Amino acid sequence: MAATISLAKSSMWEITADDIVSAGLSPEAAAAFHVELRRVARAHRREGSEAETWKDVVERGLLNPSHPHKLHQLVYYSVYAKWDASARGPPPYWFPSR
Numbered sequence: 001m002a003a004t005i006s007l008a009k010s011s012m013w014e015i016t017a018d019d020i021v022s023a024g025l026s027p028e029a030a031a032a033f034h035v036e037l038r039r040v041a042r043a044h045r046r047e048g049s050e051a052e053t054w055k056d057v058v059e060r061g062l063l064n065p066s067h068p069h070k071l072h073q074l075v076y077y078s079v080y081a082k083w084d085a086s087a088r089g090p091p092p093y094w095f096p097s098r
Contacts, residue, residue: 008077012041012053015078024068036062037075047082051092054079 009015015037020030040060044053054076057063063072080091 008074008081010078010081012037012075012078015074019074020071023071023074025071033062033071036060050080050083054092 009019015034017027017030017034020033020037021027025033037057040053040056040062043056057075057079063075076093083091085091
């Protein structure tokens with residue numbers, strides 16, 4: 001799955017503020033986004049919690065429709081980087097609505 005987007009990391013822990021800038025946010029917005037992304041990551045450290053992690057990203061409003069699609073892809077594919085689709089099916093996706 002990570003091959004789908006060149007920005008994707010092997011986990012959301014590897015996403016840096018610079019990656020977020022590369023995905024389309026200003027440096028200031030990227031720094032704030034990165035802090036919140038780390039909060040979500042800390043809340044979901046256990047293996048196999050990708051779906052809960054993604055749901056939390058959306059429920060916290062971390063991503064929103066005005067964010068660049070590239071940022072959505074960076075976060076989504078990094079969250080699900082270790083997801084085994086052959087064993088678990090396709091990864092769930094919730095769309096941000098605010």
